[in-house]
Amino acid sequence: MTARTSTALAAALALLANPLVQAAHAQETQDTPRLEDLIPDAAVENPEDWASQGVPPSDQADANAQAPLDADAPLAAMPMVTIPWPEDIELPQLAPLEAEDPIEFVQFDDAIPRVPTGSEERVSEELVLVFPTEQSLFPQRDEFLDRFKALSTIEQLDDDDNLARLAAQARADEALLQQLLDVYGYFDAQVIRTVGQVDATTAVDLDRPAVRFDIVPGQRFTVGAIDLGNLQAAGDQYDALRSAYEINVGDPISLDKIEEEQFDLDTALGESGFPFATIDAPSLLVDHDREEGDITMPVEPNGRYRFGTVISSDPEFLSSRHLTTIARWDEGDIYTRSDEMDLRRAMLATGLLGSVELTPVVVQDPANGEPGIVDIEAELSKAPLRTLAGSIGFGTEEGIRLAGSWEHRNLFPPEGMLRVRGILGTQEQLAGVTFRKNNFKGRDRILTVDAFASTIDYDAYDARTASLIGTYERVSTLLFQKAFSWSVGLELVATQESERNAAGETLDRENYFIAALPLYAQLDNSDDLLDPTKGWRLSGRLSPEISENEGIKSFYIRSQADATYYKSVGENTVLAGRVRFASIPGAPLEAIAPSRRLYAGGGGSVRGYGYREIGPLNSSGNPLGGRSLVELSAEARIGTGFMDGAVSVVPFVDAGSVGLDPTPDFQSIKFGAGVGVRYATGFGPLRLDVAFPLNPGPNDNWVAVYVALGQAF
Incomplete structure (x- = not known):
């Protein structure tokens, strides 16, 4: 196609776009002209000029253009349009829409009761x-x-x-x-x-x-069928194990109960000698027609076993024999999972291990109705064995006290510790060496030998002492609080001591050589070692002693009894009370070294008074010490919401008396009161007490401040 022809075609298409032409074309569908007939020669010869002339008017168009328009008359009929005028069309009548109610909130009290x-x-x-x-x-x-x-x-x-x-x-x-x-x-x-x-x-x-x-709620569904897999393979233990699973046919369904009983059955299997038992997750099939649910929980006991021995992965560090000794079972006892877990905790409590992995290993399979035997393989990971520690304390009456120590916890395997320690303070200086053997001759039994030399400068006396103390004990620790604790020991003490005269001057020193057999026992019913909230404790100390002073031998017995009680009141308050009684019968006061006499006062005694400054006084107003002691304390530990509940406020009142005779005379009772703040940490409460003496003596300060770890009692 040439450019000329293309231009002519475009002009023709423009012409066809005219509405009148389109109408006529629609009207004459029976006699449609060809496109070539609609394009005149002038359009072909000069399409631009021809297109600019527009559409040539027809006779009918001229007639319509010349006819005047009447606003009141309808338009003249158009021969090319056959659609009837709207006035001739009858439209159907539509029903009117009903008005919508306004949208409002439902009033609960007006709504239909559900x-x-x-x-x-x-x-x-x-x-x-x-x-x-x-x-x-x-x-x-x-x-x-x-x-x-x-x-x-x-x-x-x-x-x-x-x-x-x-x-x-x-x-x-x-x-x-x-x-x-x-x-x-x-x-x-x-x-x-x-x-x-x-x-x-x-x-x-x-x-x-x-x-x-x-x-x-409707009807509560009940338990239909119960399928516990292969539990009957437990043999003569089946009845006890099935009783431990406390869901029976006809019981109301509780998904909580189903989960709890899975745990209970797993615990019962572990405590009945089945170390390899498996329990799959329970499933519940609900039948709405029966209003029941069927429980399926596959159980495989996998054999019953007895304990063998403990096998250490590092026998030179902690031997298999030692680990077997500290286990709470004897060889041949029925396996219990709790004993296995207890051994793991005990091994971690030594402080020698960073991690412990215990694995039961079959030594002998069950046969002829008899349980098999499993050894417990212990995979050990060592912890750092050396510790350098320090602490600082302050009391307005005691002054500053700095303490430091270095220790190696397994210098003498197994569990043989050596510690070197020292104290530097306002009133006390000390240097000592301690040897300790944990789990010695039995679980939780500790042998300790402590040798130290110290100087003490109290208002009551001055002492230079060398001591050798050995103890064998079973006491509570931070990980294992025990209901019954005990201790037996031997003390050998050489001390040079002097009291002060009225002018505060040190009198001539006297030498004392003392041998003692200290005994201790405690019953502990409280719920926490460092921060008890309920329960009680009852403890007693008894120490028969022989003392030689300037060639004169004396025999006496130092005794002390303590009782404490704790009771929770409301959600965040604990009431605590303490009473202490002590007595030294058997020798006159002057035959007893000043350091072995009884004193009261201080942060763990009667708060508000100086350390060991309550009791009979000499002519200079300094305490002499006594042979009887009574102390009473009461406080309320009130929790607060401050710092997420970590802070509590503690008002308290204390009283104490020291007498010259073995029986209390209560001639001089000192009272102290104050308020403290406790901040709960991960290892016990941090204590700050501010106390005031209510009936101070001439040498007592008007206020005392104490900072320590743990409750006062």
Whole structure:
């Protein structure tokens, strides 16, 4: 096609685009001209000029153009248009739309009751739950409500009166309610959700949105069939194990109970000699027609066994014999998982191991109805064995006390520790060496030999002492608090001591050589070693002693009894009380070295007074010490919400008396009172006490401050 022909075709298409031409073309569909006939020669010769002339007017177009228009007359008929005029069309009559009611919130008190005899539980201003009034229809109501409050989306998010937000939360809470109802076995329960205005009888703002859930629990499903897999392979232990699984046919279904009983059965297997028992997760098949659920929990006992020995992976560090000694079982005892876990804790408590992995290994398979034998392989990972430690303490009456130590906890395997320690303080200086053997000749038994030299400068006396002390004991530790603790020992003491005269001058020193057999026992019923909240403790000390002073030998008995009691009151308050009685019969006061006499006062005694400054006084006003002592203390440990509850406030009052005779005379009773602050740490409370003497003597300060770790008693 040439450019000329293309231009002519474009002009023709433009012409065909004219509405009149299109109408005529539509009218004459029976005699349609060819495209070539519509293009004149002038358009072909000079298409630009021809196209600029426009459409040539027809006779009919001229007639229409010259006819005047009458505003009141209809338009003249157009021969090319056959569509009737709208006045000639009869349209069907449409029924008028009914007016819509205005959208309003549903008023809870006007709505149709979902639970005909329901009772409301208003969780918050935004949330109302309605339960059946009859308690027997849903006896778990209180527990159910507590769990829902803890998990509710509406309760957890802020209340901002936003209806869209509340509607979304309501859908989530509806699903939560249905899940909780399933937990209690109400698988056909109905939960009806309504979003509307707050009940006018209980709300202040009638325009704020709220959600109401009507709960229709329906029938609670019961347990149908129970399949515990191969549990009968446990043989004569089957009845005991089946009794440990406390779900029976016909019991109400509780998903919580199903989970709890899986744990109980697993525990029973582990405590009955089945170290390799396996339990798969339980499944519940619910039958809505029967209103029952069938429980399936595959169990494989995998044989019953007895304990063999403990096999150490590092016998030179901790021997197999030593580990077997500290285990709480004897060889041949039925395997129990708790004893295996106890051995792991005991091994970690030595401080020698960073980690312990215990694995039962079959030595002999069960046969002829008799249990097999398993050894316990112990994979050991060493911990750092050396420790450098230090501490600082301060009391307004005692002054500053710095203590430091270095120790190697396994210098003499197994568990043979050597410690070098020292004290530098205002009133005391000390250097000593300690040897300790843990788990010696039995579990939790400790042999300790301590040799040290010290100087002490108290208001009551001055002493230079060398001591050798050996003890064999079984006492509570931070990991193992024991109901019964005991200790026996031997003390050899050489001390040079002097009292002070009225001018405060040191008198001539006297030499004392002392041998003692200290004994100790304690019953502990409290719930925590460092921060007890309930229970009691009762302890006693008895130390027969022989003393030689300037060629004169004396025999006496130092004795002491302590009793403490703790009781929780409310949610965050603990009341604590303590009483102490001590006596030294058998020798006059002057035959007893000043360091072995009885004193009171200080942070662990009667707060508000100086350390060991309560008792009979000499002419200079310094305490002489005594042969009898009575102390009483009471305090309230009140928790606060400060620092996430870590801080508590402790008001307290103490009293104490020291007498010259073995029996108390109460001639001089000192009282102290004050308030303290406790900060809970991961290893016990940090204590700060500020105390005031209520009846101070001439040498007592008006206030005393004490800082220490742990409660005062």
